[in-house]
Every structure is written in structure tokens, then in C-alpha cells.
Amino acid sequence: MPVADDIKSSWADEVELEGGALPPSTEVRENGFKIVTDYKYNEDEKKLKIVRTYKIEKRTVSKSIALRKTWKKFGESATDKPGPNPATTIASEDVYMQYVTSKEEDNKPEDESSIDKLKSLGDKSVVRCRTCGQEHWTTKCPWKDTVLIGGKLPDDKKGPAVTTGFTNAETGKPGGSKYVPPNMRDGAAKRTDSTNMARRDDTTAIRVSNLSESTTENDLEDLVKPFGPIQKLYLAKDKTTGACKGFAYIHFKFRNDAAKAIQALNGHGYDHLILNVDWSKPPTHSNQ
Template sequence: MPVPVPEEPKSSWADEVELEGGALPPSTTEVFDNGIKIVTEYKVTEEGKKVKIVRTYRVEKRIVSKSIALRKIWKKFGESANDKPGPNPATTIVGEDVYMQFISSKEEDNKPEDEGIDKLKALGDKNVVKCRNCGGDHWTSKCPWKDTILAGGKLPDDKKPAAPGGPGAESNKPGGSKYVPPSLRDGGAKRTDGPNMARRDDNYCAIRIANLSDSTTETDLEELVKPFGPIHKLYLAKDKQTGLCKGFAYIHFKFKNDAAKAIARLNGHGYDHLILSVDWSKPMNSQ
């Protein structure tokens, strides 16, 4: 089957000089043993550009009955009388790939959709709607606590006793229309220790590997650290332009123990003719 591959005109000036003078190189036909035929043609387009056309054909031999074989050697006639042997690209083109779309029976097609809708209907407002004020299953605008003092507080029974009383604390609460950043909510000081420590836990499973050679890739790194345990995240610092490794990487392990093991084992380990230095990753803000 023919696969026409139109090519851009040659950009090299040397080639252009060669072609100048109007003489186009003769078309060539190469036939390879594996049944591939490549026909190269040169022609001048309407805009005066010289174009090289390379067409690749696969030559196939088929055994057919005599009558068909006889018809195959018939001379072309009519509009095709001047066509060369083989398909003329002006009349025969290979179309884009199309796929047969198989249709499962119509009842089945409709079912899943209906089921989905039914499920949603069965759920009602329960899980679809959540009040931003109190977390209840109704629209925020219809919240029964809307106009009370509790509006904006998370769950009415939760944090309230924890928050210290007094007018000062009340004004700090994330109520009304004023946005309060999370770090300041419930009295900024309170947050610094407890919850933040917990949140940074994943940082504590992160290790930093330095002194990697610039040919290191993410797969190499993965192979290096995989034996220690499951990995949550892997980051290899790469140069934006060259795509080469910048010499360090961060690995987030799922478990702290694995991370500790990796540090103990890999720190000072020789890798790619370099000695790795591995340590806990420092938290972002302290850098």
C-alpha cells in the first residue's frame, strides 16, 4: 500500500545551488529485498518551490486464480490510460485510520446512567450538600445557625470550650466576612507546636541525598533507595536547560524507620565514583 511522504524542500544552501539551473534530479526507484519499494521524485510546485516526494510502497505477492492474474495485466484505459503502474496518488489515497465502533446492546448502554441517577436520588441531599457554616447536610444559606453567633465556627460543640473566653479572643475568631489565615485561627500561638508538628511528620520521613553525579536519573535513584522501603515521593533536582542532574535529590519515605535506615546505609556510600552524603531533609522554611 502506498504511503506518500511529502518532504520539505531542502534547506541546505549547498543543495539549492546544486539544483539551480532548473535541472531536477531524475526520479529514482529503489527496491529492497524485504518487499519495500521507495520511489523518490522531484518536482516544482506552482509556487516555484522544488519539492522532493518520497513514496514508500510495500510490494506484495499473492497467489490468485488465473482469471484474476490475467486481469491484473490489463492495460489501463479511459482516464487512467496514462497512469503508471501502481496506484495513482491523484485518484487513490490511503485514508486516516478509522475504527469500527462496537455497540453493546442498547439496554445495557442506558442502564449504568440510570443507576447512577437513581443512586444520587436515593442519597438525596445527604452527601451532596454540605453547609459551610456548620457542616450539616443543608445549603449554607439555609443554615439554621446562620444568624447566630456560631456562624462561621466549625462545629459548635468542638472548639468552643478550647478557645479562651473574652472579647479579644472572640474578635480573632474566623467569623463574619473577614478572612483569617489558618495560622492565626484559634489564637496563632496555639498552633505552633501541636498540629504543626504532626503536619511536618512527612518531612521527617524525607531525606536529602547530595553529591550525586550529573548523569543520575530518576530510575537510578529509585533503584538505589527502593530496597529500604516504600517511597512516597521522589524528587531529583535537574538543570532546566540540560536536563542533567544538579547533584542532589529528595526522597520521601512512607515510614520514618526506612528513611533512617537509608541514611545510615547510604551516607558515605560510593555511587558512580562519588561519595554520597545523605541526611534528613531540612524543612523548607528554615532554608
């Protein structure tokens, strides 16, 4: 094909060839700034244009320093151009000095004196420890980390696990008792109560899975509202994209409603997917 021979290269190739030679680097100095433009190839054979802007500052210095500024570079820097070489000199991110103050230590004596002031007012009930009932802050109670002394706490608040745990509680001595794990201590009784409450809450919760990505909280609300009043609704979403992760938890007010919802929605076709609905299972890592 003689015609094909005449065309040496297509226009697309020509562009490639043009790109082969890099434009020379330029240096422009204008009103106190030096702008250096460089061209180079990166690893992907793509042409890069690098523009560096330097601020030129004039400083008055002593003669010896000015003289040293004119010294020629040597050693490994012998081939460097004037000005900092970006390979060796890097401007890093801003850092700040974190000031450390000893304010917390200063506050301590003040704290003491404020208690004294309150005490001098005559009102003995102002400062009262919640643990032992004596006159100090609860956080300063000498028995705060140990077993509570002599039945100040109402019996009904004591959990069953607590009373079986130790006999020293009645002796009134903080020392001498063996180690008691935090969750077995008296103060923890309330906490276990609250976690029990949370678990009781879970009994009205259902888990909906196999939701489509485009599901929003409003869609979900519309879906479950007909079954009864809702306490809480949680839709798992991707942190970055905000898209639904495919499952949700719904806390109903009443267990009956939740049961109804499970019955109706399990296997229900929703947005091209078939929903999977069941009771929400308690987290597996809890030990009770």
C-alpha cells in the first residue's frame, strides 16, 4: 500500500513525539518572588510540570556571613543550583509548641481550702461522701476502691452476686478483704442493673438485614412504622460514603409489635432484595 508508506505517522503519534523533548526549565523573578518551572516524567511516563515559588528576602548581615554566602557548594552539593535543593531541604508541616502548665497542681490546695470554707459555714451536710456518708468528697473516700463498710447502702440495691461474694463487708474494716473484681464490688451493683436494663431493652429490638445499599433511615421508618411505636432506629452506614451497609436495628416500644414486624417482614421483598428479619441477638462478647 503505497499510500500508507507516505503517511509516516498518525497525528496521535506526533503528539507523543512532541512530548518526548521536555521544555527547558524556566526561572522568572518578579517582585520579590522567584518562580521556577520544571518539567519531568514521573514513573508512569506522564509529563509533569513542577512550579516552585520562592520568596526572596534581603537581609543585612555581617561581612563574614555575607562572604560565606558566596561560597561555592562542594561535596555532594557541588552540582546543586543556587537556593535550597528540594531533595535535601523539605519544608515540613506546621508544628506548635505545646505549653505544659502546672495548673492542676496549683488547684489542689485551693480545693482543700474551699472545703474548709464550706465546713466553716456550719452546714455539715454540704460535703457528704456518697459511699460512706462521712464528711468528704466521694472521690476522696478512703474506701472508694474497697468494699463498702457497714450497711449504709439500702439492702435492696445490693445485687445477689454481691452479698454472696464476701463476709468482710459487715466487719467495717476496709483492709483485710481479699481482691474483689470491679464488677463484683458493691458500687458496681448499680452498673450491672443498668446493663440489665439495656438488655431488657434489647428484647424489643429486631435486626433487619439484606437491605439494599440505597436504603435511608426514612425508608426504614416508613417500613416499620405500621407495626407500632418505635423507640430507636439504627441503620448501619458506611463512614465515608454514607451508603447503607445492609443491616439495621429497630427498637420497638412493645415486644408484641416487634414480633408482628418479624412475622410480616421476614422474607418480604423490598427494593429488589428479600429482607431477613429476626430478633436482635445480644452481643456475643458480653459474659453473662
